Amino acid sequence: MKKSNIIPQCVEAYKTNITGYGHALEFLPGQSDDTAKAEWDIADIFMQTANLEESIEQLLSQLVEDLEHCGNAYIEVARGGGLPAIYRIPPEYMRCTAPLEKVEMRYQRLVHGKAEEFTQSKWVRRYAQKRGVSITWFREFGAPGEENEVIHLQLGNGTYGEPRWSGNSPGVIGSRKVGKLNLDYFDNGRMLAMILTVMNGELAPQSIEALKGAKGKKSQGGILYLEVQGYDKGTFGDEKEKTSIKLDKLNDLLQQDALFLEYNREKRKETRSAVDALSSKNKLGPNEPVTEYDINRWEQGIADAHAQISVLTADGSNLKTRMNTLESTLPDGFIRNNFNDDLATVDSIKVIRGYYNEAQSRMEV
Template identity: 30%
Template sequence: MLGLKTLVKNSTILPQCIRAYKNNIAGFGIDIRYKNDIEETEASAIEFEKAEKIIELLNTENDTKRIFENLIEAREIYGIAYIEVIRNLAGEVQQIEFVEETPSIAKTKPLNPYIETCFFYNGEDIPRKRKYCKYRQQINGNTVYFKEFGDPRIMDNRSGRYLEEGETLDIQYHANEILEYKIGTEPYGEVRWIGQTLSVDGSRKAENLNNNYFENGRHTPLAILVNNGTLTQESYEKLQEYMNDIKGEAGQHAFLLIETESITGNTDFETSEKPDIEIKDLASVLQKDELFQDYLDNNRRKVQSAFQLPDLYVGYTTDFNRATAQTVQEVTEEQVFQPERRSLAWLINNKLLNGYKFKYVEAYFREPKISNPDDLYRIMSVANSAGGLTPNKAKEIVFNALGETSEPYPDEWGEIPLSYLRNKGAAEDEYSAVMQNLQKQIEKAASNNEDNIVSVMKQVKGLLQEIIQEERSDG
């Protein structure tokens, strides 16, 4: 396991992938919600408040979500992670602690005999039988034993021995429980990037080779060639010293003064074979950039594919816009993070908190708000045209998009579709115009003493008023 940790520490991509999992699965926080769309009662409200308090106080040294973030990080490094669970005297889960030294935990296979336990499901206790493991932690020569989460037996944390019926043990020696969270079906799990270990190690060696170039690489930009002559002893020693000290950054752009003398040792000033010194440019053969760039990039992509993470989540791209970023986020949420959140929430509700027998509420991990205002506008327009958008629903959608909580309008019209309200308002305006026109005709006929016409028009007006009243009562 320690080898896996070393690979992660020396990798240029694994820490980013693990951080993306950690931040996006549990990083938005943990909360409580009702299991079904139920009307709140006194009992459900009390249970909701109790569950909130339990989640909040599972750990008082850190935010509860931090415990699960650490759990995810350790699982992605080692393939398995552990939480130590502490119960109160009533046997209820009261506190959880993240086990930091994951490699220090060893466990047995599930041991005989089968132990009967109860699982709370939909308001009833379901009996089940299963085998349990023992866990042992060794740090600095100290050994502590734990029992598997859910094991109802009492274990001595000093010896790992279960107490026989009738035996007693001081409460301080009662073994706590271990709740494990692993990947795969192996006893100690298996990292999801197990197939990329060679790529991770190869990338590390390639990076070391590039780094070694700056320490031991030759940065000699030119060569000095001597014809018909030889170096003086002093120049030879200077050149030897120069070559020994040229390693690393200190040797860049250094220069050397060389003195020569004739091979024959002739001191004549007019000799025809004078020593010739030529300077040869070697800059063209120097390494200009890091080695294995394609190899490193391909290895990075292999590791990302093991995590199913696009470049946007690990900081390897700047070539994106709002539309592409949202598409990437939606796909990754659906394919990667949402299933992981549901899996971890199941562990909390059906294992960690199952003993509380919650009927109405459950724990869940919050997720990011992904919404496109343009898409939202089109959806609301279509719904409104079809007559299905009420003022309360429109208000709820807008407030949710803003990340706020909305309260419905108290009056009945809040549940009436907007298109119906508009049509109804237009009809009433039309009726009002007809009534006003009819009233003018009645007044005109009365001024001309046309009593028969006035009587008929008043009857028509009365009938129209009855029709309007009936439509209002039906609406």
């Protein structure tokens, strides 16, 4: 994926649009504070304490990135007193067995407004995390056992998932090779202004060395002089063949546009379509003469603007969430902080600013 010139930007847009707006709890249809207040409180605590090292948005963002990179994402569920904790497992270390064990799984479903428990047989897998020579085993989420559990998120229905862009992987690799080819062309390609050739003879040793070094940007605009030694002529070789000189101009052949530009454009479009990247279309004026290049440039500018708006909106949502959290830690918000301490137990107090609120019969400092 890192070899693509478009997929990383698309994945970043996914992360922003999916997790950048924060999270919010909602009651199921027919539920409210009157019927599910205790469950709401538990869910709220879980969302804040599921991972104490990272916020739930950061964790979900990493999982989205894993899912779009390789088609697989793994969540470790650790139980042991109180609410469970969840962690991301890097997908490159995970493997799974075939579904070889049949177990009785327990499920809870909301039926007619009441939570009911059901059991059902299921063939389950086991998961292994291998780092070096160390192997840690996990059980499938919900399966009975002593090991930690794993939730396997994947794109597709196979044993392992596949990224959305897997069908266009030849185009991704081809675009990468196009970029490398063009880079190598400027670093190592022959970019001489002309070549001077002497006919009916052999290249002198110094000319061979000069020819080997005549490449890359150091030779751009230069002239290559090839010196030859005429062949022997006559019975005793006391004469030399007459040599001739030929000039070939290389600019017309080599100083053209970069290679495979159209191929690169097409593969970029295909890859972007494969990962469902956001796009916008511009409405053109009726009398404005425009070219295809202008339209493509405007569309790209609009798409980039929408991406920036999404990022800024997500940042604003995060700031609002953090501000609400900060405000909720104060007894009475930012407007009034009420401290109901018994002044009889205070040895001394120094009032810097304050007044007596007659309406509330209290001193506000």
